[in-house]
Amino acid sequence: xxxxxxEEPPKxxxxxxxxxxxxxxxxxxxxxxxxxxxxxxxxxxxLITPRINKDEVIxxxxxxxxxxxxxxxxxxxxxxxxxFQKSIQDLSEGNPAxxxxxxxxxxxxxxxxTFSGSVNSYFPGKNDKLEDAIVGxxxxxDTTNVFMAPPYYLTQVDTLGKFNISNIKAGKYFAYAxxxxxxxxxxxxxxxxxxxxxxxxxxxxNIDGIQFNLSKGxxxxxxxxxxxxxxxxxxxxxxxxPLEISLKNEKLGNEIFYTLGDKRxxxxxxxxxxxxxxxxxxxxxSVGYRVDSLIWAKFEESDRKAEKLTVTPNSGxxxxxxxxxxxxxxxxxxxxNYDSLYLYYDTASIIPINPDMLNFKDSxxxxxxxxxxxxxxxxxxxxxxxxxxxxxxxDIGGQYNEVALSANYKKLKRETLADAITxxxxxxxxxxxxxxxxxxxxLKREYYFDTGNKFAFNLIEAGNYQIRIIExxxxxxxxxxxxxxxxxxxxxxxxYIDPETGNKNISIRGGWTLEDLVVTPTPKTGxxxxxx
Numbered sequence: 393x394x395x396x397x398x399e400e401p402p403k404x405x406x407x408x409x410x411x412x413x414x415x416x417x418x419x420x421x422x423x424x425x426x427x428x429x430x431x432x433x434x435x436x437x438x439l440i441t442p443r444i445n446k447d448e449v450i451x452x453x454x455x456x457x458x459x460x461x462x463x464x465x466x467x468x469x470x471x472x473x474x475x476f477q478k479s480i481q482d483l484s485e486g487n488p489a490x491x492x493x494x495x496x497x498x499x500x501x502x503x504x505x506t507f508s509g510s511v512n513s514y515f516p517g518k519n520d521k522l523e524d525a526i527v528g529x530x531x532x533x534d535t536t537n538v539f540m541a542p543p544y545y546l547t548q549v550d551t552l553g554k555f556n557i558s559n560i561k562a563g564k565y566f567a568y569a570x571x572x573x574x575x576x577x578x579x580x581x582x583x584x585x586x587x588x589x590x591x592x593x594x595x596x597x598n599i600d601g602i603q604f605n606l607s608k609g610x611x612x613x614x615x616x617x618x619x620x621x622x623x624x625x626x627x628x629x630x631x632x633x634p635l636e637i638s639l640k641n642e643k644l645g646n647e648i649f650y651t652l653g654d655k656r657x658x659x660x661x662x663x664x665x666x667x668x669x670x671x672x673x674x675x676x677x678s679v680g681y682r683v684d685s686l687i688w689a690k691f692e693e694s695d696r697k698a699e700k701l702t703v704t705p706n707s708g709x710x711x712x713x714x715x716x717x718x719x720x721x722x723x724x725x726x727x728x729n730y731d732s733l734y735l736y737y738d739t740a741s742i743i744p745i746n747p748d749m750l751n752f753k754d755s756x757x758x759x760x761x762x763x764x765x766x767x768x769x770x771x772x773x774x775x776x777x778x779x780x781x782x783x784x785x786x787d788i789g790g791q792y793n794e795v796a797l798s799a800n801y802k803k804l805k806r807e808t809l810a811d812a813i814t815x816x817x818x819x820x821x822x823x824x825x826x827x828x829x830x831x832x833x834x835l836k837r838e839y840y841f842d843t844g845n846k847f848a849f850n851l852i853e854a855g856n857y858q859i860r861i862i863e864x865x866x867x868x869x870x871x872x873x874x875x876x877x878x879x880x881x882x883x884x885x886x887x888y889i890d891p892e893t894g895n896k897n898i899s900i901r902g903g904w905t906l907e908d909l910v911v912t913p914t915p916k917t918g919x920x921x922x923x924x
Contacts, residue, residue, distance in 0.1 A: 400487060405424045439477065439547060508602065511554075526543075529595075532592055546577065565592070585606035588874070614631065614675055622658070627658050628658075639674075640672040649758050660788045699722065705797065707799035713768065716762065721760070723787040725759070728785055730744070782794055811851070813852065814905075817861055817913075822843060823842045826838070826859065830857060837849050857897070857898045863913070864883060
């Protein structure tokens with residue numbers, strides 16, 4: 393039988409240069425340990441500040457010795473910090489050497505100022521880890537920023553969202569935080585969550601209480617790349633999908649309709665048109681950038697085979713009394729055959745769908761069809777199926793759906809429903825968007841109110857939920873991300889937290905009522921105000 397498992401981390405026997413050394417400019421750094429070691433993702437996990445060219449650095453572990461070849465000159469009168477985090481482990485069991493740092497100065501003193509605080513995420517994903525976030529400082533005379541190059545000073549956030557940058561030289565800086573998913577030590581403006589403090593920070597004493605709130609928002613301004621005929625249709629290609637679209641032409645909504653795809657707007661005409669038509673195109677992206685352009689679209693006859701008409705229902709939804717069905721088509725609709733469109737229940741009972749139950753979400757697009765109807769409790773069934781035979785729907789080009797539609801919905805019984813969740817928002821400024829999310833982070837209910845701070849969700853399905861609040865500062869009834877170029881913060885978002893468990897999840901059963909929940913906001917981005 394073997395002996396007990398080795399749980400001791402490797403211990404440093406010698407460092408060259410010594411920790412806290414002054415007036416030293418090493419070309420090579422060595423650490424000698426009391427046992428053989430190995431490295432765990434050294435390029436990512438060893439943090440070196442201030443910024444050096446890590447592409448030139450060579451890090452190797454040989455037996456019990458760590459060797460760092462810098463291959464570059466260090467700055468004068470500068471304090472360098474090598475934070476090894478958990479990158480150095482013993483060879484046999486992988487026990488990491490913890491809290492291991494090497495600090496030395498190329499000048500006559502060690503810089504000792506600190507910059508610390510917390511990082512929060514407005515929309516935390518299930519796979520997001522705060523410890524993958526980076527906080528960085530850039531001197532105000534630095535010509536780069538968080539999207540261009542690694543910061544001058546940086547640190548990694550811990551599992552609780554806390555951070556601390558140490559050994560900072562007194563000066564003025566810009567501060568950023570970001571989710572460094574690709575380990576580039578800079579933020580990807582299209583895909584990574586980030587935040588920034590818009591004002592210059594003067595660090596001439598230790599600063600604590602800094603707050604960052606991460607969120608995503610593609611910072612690239614929206615652009616129209618090209619536009620051209622596509623068969624008998626016309627396509628506008630963009631660099632990103634717009635949030636708002638305004639198209640103007642007298643035929644739009646009568647003979648011509650459009651759909652929005654991935655980074656493209658498709659225009660459809662009922663008939664070929666001999667002359668080009670002028671369209672005013674005004675687009676706005678989620679960050680607030682706009683493009684205003686005039687295009688001339690052609691709708692020519694084409695021998696290209698038309699795309700088949702497809703339909704996607706919001707099947708699988710549960711409801712109580714009021715059933716809301718949404719059918720999404722890949723092309724604008726022209727006609728509906730109501731004789732083959734109905735709601736089926738029991739074994740042979742149907743509710744015919746008629747025009748009074750229908751409306752298009754956008755009459756200029758006609759690609760999202762909404763069906764609304766009430767199912768009274770006098771119909772004692774749970775399973776309802778929307779049926780549509782093939783050739784029920786015809787698009788603007790004369791194509792019919794070739795596949796029959798069958799979409800299932802479940803009617804809930806009153807006794808299985810929770811009565812209500814009620815509460816109030818304290819310490820925040822409206823207007824508010826109040827959202828009820830299920831255990832899959834899917835939006836189940838949403839309310840908006842300009843004034844007041846009380847909310848109520850009535851008659852909801854038993855289950856686990858979260859309550860999310862958005863401070864709608866500009867009153868446009870949606871969440872707005874940060875705009876870095878305009879130094880505008882993202883709108884604050886926060887969740888109900890159970891004061892006893894510290895958990896965001898709310899569990900409620902049929903017949904229950906949860907009353908008087910109090911939702912308080914997370915701190916705003918910036919420096920915590922000084923308490924008098």
